[in-house]
Amino acid sequence: MTACRPSLAVVGATGAIGGVMLQILSQHADVWGEVKLIASPRSAGRKLVVRGEESEVLELTEDVFDDVDVALFLVPDEVSAQWAPIAAAKGTVVIDDSAAFRLDADVPLVVPEINPHAVRIRPRGIVASPNCTTLALIVAVGALHAEFGVRELVVSSYQAVSGAGREGVAALREQLSMVAGTELGTKPGDVRRALGDTEGSPFAAPVALNVVPWAGTEAGDGWSSEELAIREECRKVLDLPGLRVAATCVYVPVVATHSMSVHARFENEIAVDRAHEILATAPGVVLYDSPAAGDFPTPSDVVGTDPTWVGRVRRSLDDPRGLELFVCGDNLRKGAALNVAQIAESVAAEFPQRS
Amino acid sequence: MTACRPSLAVVGATGAIGGVMLQILSQHADVWGEVKLIASPRSAGRKLVVRGEESEVLELTEDVFDDVDVALFLVPDEVSAQWAPIAAAKGTVVIDDSAAFRLDADVPLVVPEINPHAVRIRPRGIVASPNCTTLALIVAVGALHAEFGVRELVVSSYQAVSGAGREGVAALREQLSMVAGTELGTKPGDVRRALGDTEGSPFAAPVALNVVPWAGTEAGDGWSSEELAIREECRKVLDLPGLRVAATCVYVPVVATHSMSVHARFENEIAVDRAHEILATAPGVVLYDSPAAGDFPTPSDVVGTDPTWVGRVRRSLDDPRGLELFVCGDNLRKGAALNVAQIAESVAAEFPQRS
Ligand SMILES: NC(=O)c1ccc[n+]([C@@H]2O[C@H](COP(=O)([O-])OP(=O)(O)OC[C@H]3O[C@@H](n4cnc5c(N)ncnc54)[C@H](OP(=O)(O)O)[C@@H]3O)[C@@H](O)[C@H]2O)c1
Ligand SMILES: NC(=O)c1ccc[n+]([C@@H]2O[C@H](COP(=O)([O-])OP(=O)(O)OC[C@H]3O[C@@H](n4cnc5c(N)ncnc54)[C@H](OP(=O)(O)O)[C@@H]3O)[C@@H](O)[C@H]2O)c1
Numbered sequence: 001m002t003a004c005r006p007s008l009a010v011v012g013a014t015g016a017i018g019g020v021m022l023q024i025l026s027q028h029a030d031v032w033g034e035v036k037l038i039a040s041p042r043s044a045g046r047k048l049v050v051r052g053e054e055s056e057v058l059e060l061t062e063d064v065f066d067d068v069d070v071a072l073f074l075v076p077d078e079v080s081a082q083w084a085p086i087a088a089a090k091g092t093v094v095i096d097d098s099a100a101f102r103l104d105a106d107v108p109l110v111v112p113e114i115n116p117h118a119v120r121i122r123p124r125g126i127v128a129s130p131n132c133t134t135l136a137l138i139v140a141v142g143a144l145h146a147e148f149g150v151r152e153l154v155v156s157s158y159q160a161v162s163g164a165g166r167e168g169v170a171a172l173r174e175q176l177s178m179v180a181g182t183e184l185g186t187k188p189g190d191v192r193r194a195l196g197d198t199e200g201s202p203f204a205a206p207v208a209l210n211v212v213p214w215a216g217t218e219a220g221d222g223w224s225s226e227e228l229a230i231r232e233e234c235r236k237v238l239d240l241p242g243l244r245v246a247a248t249c250v251y252v253p254v255v256a257t258h259s260m261s262v263h264a265r266f267e268n269e270i271a272v273d274r275a276h277e278i279l280a281t282a283p284g285v286v287l288y289d290s291p292a293a294g295d296f297p298t299p300s301d302v303v304g305t306d307p308t309w310v311g312r313v314r315r316s317l318d319d320p321r322g323l324e325l326f327v328c329g330d331n332l333r334k335g336a337a338l339n340v341a342q343i344a345e346s347v348a349a350e351f352p353q354r355s
Numbered sequence: 356m357t358a359c360r361p362s363l364a365v366v367g368a369t370g371a372i373g374g375v376m377l378q379i380l381s382q383h384a385d386v387w388g389e390v391k392l393i394a395s396p397r398s399a400g401r402k403l404v405v406r407g408e409e410s411e412v413l414e415l416t417e418d419v420f421d422d423v424d425v426a427l428f429l430v431p432d433e434v435s436a437q438w439a440p441i442a443a444a445k446g447t448v449v450i451d452d453s454a455a456f457r458l459d460a461d462v463p464l465v466v467p468e469i470n471p472h473a474v475r476i477r478p479r480g481i482v483a484s485p486n487c488t489t490l491a492l493i494v495a496v497g498a499l500h501a502e503f504g505v506r507e508l509v510v511s512s513y514q515a516v517s518g519a520g521r522e523g524v525a526a527l528r529e530q531l532s533m534v535a536g537t538e539l540g541t542k543p544g545d546v547r548r549a550l551g552d553t554e555g556s557p558f559a560a561p562v563a564l565n566v567v568p569w570a571g572t573e574a575g576d577g578w579s580s581e582e583l584a585i586r587e588e589c590r591k592v593l594d595l596p597g598l599r600v601a602a603t604c605v606y607v608p609v610v611a612t613h614s615m616s617v618h619a620r621f622e623n624e625i626a627v628d629r630a631h632e633i634l635a636t637a638p639g640v641v642l643y644d645s646p647a648a649g650d651f652p653t654p655s656d657v658v659g660t661d662p663t664w665v666g667r668v669r670r671s672l673d674d675p676r677g678l679e680l681f682v683c684g685d686n687l688r689k690g691a692a693l694n695v696a697q698i699a700e701s702v703a704a705e706f707p708q709r710s
Contacts, residue, residue, distance in 0.1 A: 156511035156616035180535030185610030188659035222669030244673035255540030261511035304543035314577030318599035
């Protein structure tokens with residue numbers, strides 16, 4: 001039986017997203033034949049467990065894609081940029097989680113709840129998965145868009161440090177142990193002085209007892225790359241090239257799960273009861289919205305779960321076409337590994353059942 | 356000499372804002388004659404230092420306002436609501452930092468950089484100072500408004516726990532010592548379980564390793580009282596009853612200094628260079644905006660300082676009349692004691708120099 005199912009390669013199996021992917025492969029209904037685990041030469045020979053069995057990590061080479069139907073790329077941008085086309089040239093369908101191909105016109109950018117059809121048209125044999133910030137947002141906004149027609153998004157993020165990888169988490173943990181139990185945080189510069197120059201941190205300012213309004217690199221006219229990514233990726237996934245998007249990306253001292261405050265304007269007037277109904281039934285969304293009773297999503301509720309959680313849903317007081325939302329999504333799950341797994345499963349369904 | 360200057364009462368001298376006020380009175384040019392320190396019967400008899408001299412705290416009574424020209428009310432809403440009219444009836448000018456009178460049509464709501472003239476028209480003898488979230492925002496927005504004409508604000512806050520008083524700070528410090536040095540923050544519910552039901556915390560969810568999108572009380576249709584306060588107070592201070600405001604208030608694990616991501620739309624097209632110029636020269640504003648070099652305001656830079664710091668200034672990509680900003684202001688200084696002190700100093704200047 002197993003041998004007749006499509007075969008899979010997980011490239012970057014040893015990374016943060018790779019680790020979550022191995023969990024998901026063990027938990028989801030098993031649609032795969034052979035699963036190869038792949039990483040850099042540094043990790044070749046390591047043993048990892050997937051689907052309950054030990055498996056040896058292979059070095060990334062051209063040959064490794066022989067007989068691989070689908071490959072998940074969970075590696076840095078430059079590794080994807082180089083190796084995804086090599087795998088695709090061998091006939092392997094590549095699902096890439098890096099930024100390398102997200103805005104390539106010949107690569108679909110897929111969120112299965114929103115644009116599942118897009119996965120079929122992949123001239124380069126590559127399918128891309130959005131940035132974790134886009135993913136925290138788009139499942140909820142896409143569900144509302146289908147009914148009300150979204151025209152504008154103003155988004156402010158509260159991003160978890162794991163969005164900056166393992167180093168982001170290490171920086172927060174180290175800084176927290178230095179400030180916890182102190183009286184720091186009320187005098188000019190006391191946090192900065194206590195933490196020194198926060199060497200090795202991927203953040204440009206202290207992230208403990210602080211917020212850092214800068215994510216990614218300089219992208220021109222004062223924008224950060226992460227802010228522009230949200231704009232371009234939302235436009236592409238929703239197929240709305242004229243969507244107005246103004247994003248501000250801010251890291252907060254949270255380990256995992258990105259939150260966003262969203263002001264959305266639609267073409268049509270909003271009935272807030274209907275917005276609640278849509279969000280309560282949309283696939284991949286949990287509505288958690290009774291704030292006076294303490295029911296609103298926070299990272300501590302959402303971390304480790306699959307869906308996008310939505311709360312604080314209210315109509316803009318000064319605009320009948322405006323809606324405010326607060327959304328939370330685990331950046332390591334739906335924001336990365338889970339979305340890639342969902343795309344891969346829909347591709348697996350394309351393969352003829354060869355049993 | 357001293358006896359001829361206006362006399363002052365600080366009501367709530369023993370509180371968090373009261374403490375900062377005593378510092379400010381010691382640091383600013385001294386315009387006051389006698390200064391009386393007042394609190395509840397609980398604190399009567401305590402000695403506090405102001406202007407380098409020890410002074411005994413008096414119990415709040417009607418008689419205490421005899422011969423007091425100006426009284427600063429730094430006390431809970433209900434104490435202001437009861438006692439400010441009593442003081443005013445004695446001819447004392449009351450500057451109130453509570454929410455009791457902010458939206459009273461017969462009480463001016465004053466930010467000296469924006470509407471200094473408003474302080475003169477005070478039919479009830481009471482002048483109010485805005486909420487700390489409004490104050491973090493309005494000095495920068497007001498300066499831009501004077502040139503471009505503001506029409507709409509979409510605001511998401513990153514509020515410090517001291518905005519919820521001494522208990523807010525205590526809750527964060529306690530929770531941080533419980534999570535620092537642990538691996539908490541990546542598994543479903545692990546932070547919530549570790550912190551128990553966060554008894555005694557003024558926040559409806561954990562505030563360590565988390566963000567809490569709820570500030571104040573339920574104010575109808577899903578809005579929190581703090582969110583509506585920003586809307587009503589910005590409208591009143593800017594004298595723009597039709598200003599469109601959509602605010603989302605979120606607590607973050609920061610001790611002091613509120614930050615806000617602001618999307619502002621103006622009547623006129625924005626020249627971003629001119630916006631920079633305005634912010635660089637506006638009174639009470641520091642422009643700190645070279646993000647690629649790491650120059651953007653964060654609470655750790657701003658805490659303990661007087662001005663509103665502004666960075667991340669950029670024109671909205673899809674709207675020539677839109678501007679994005681990130682602002683930070685110390686909620687205990689400009690957000691409270693400093694603004695009250697500035698109002699009081701402008702009132703002091705009304706008194707004839709009786710020397
Ligand atoms: N963190 C997030 O929230 C998030 C969200 C969405 C998307 N992503 C994207 O997902 C990708 C992986 O992120 P991550 O956080 O998992 O990074 P990570 O923890 O640093 O893991 C990187 C992985 O790539 C492998 N790798 C690095 N260089 C390689 C090479 N030359 N050849 C083969 N394998 C190589 C590493 O293998 P070794 O162990 O052998 O070095 C490791 O398995 C990135 O493109 C990232 O942008 C991350
Ligand atoms: N924290 C902020 O960021 C902030 C910002 C803007 C405005 N505010 C406003 O400023 C006011 C004070 O806030 P806070 O943070 O300083 O509060 P706090 O630390 O709790 O201090 C309260 C003060 O009020 C006094 N008080 C309480 N009940 C009294 C009574 N019945 N008679 C006389 N005095 C009484 C207390 O005196 P005892 O010591 O004798 O109890 C103490 O001096 C509040 O209205 C608050 O909303 C706060």
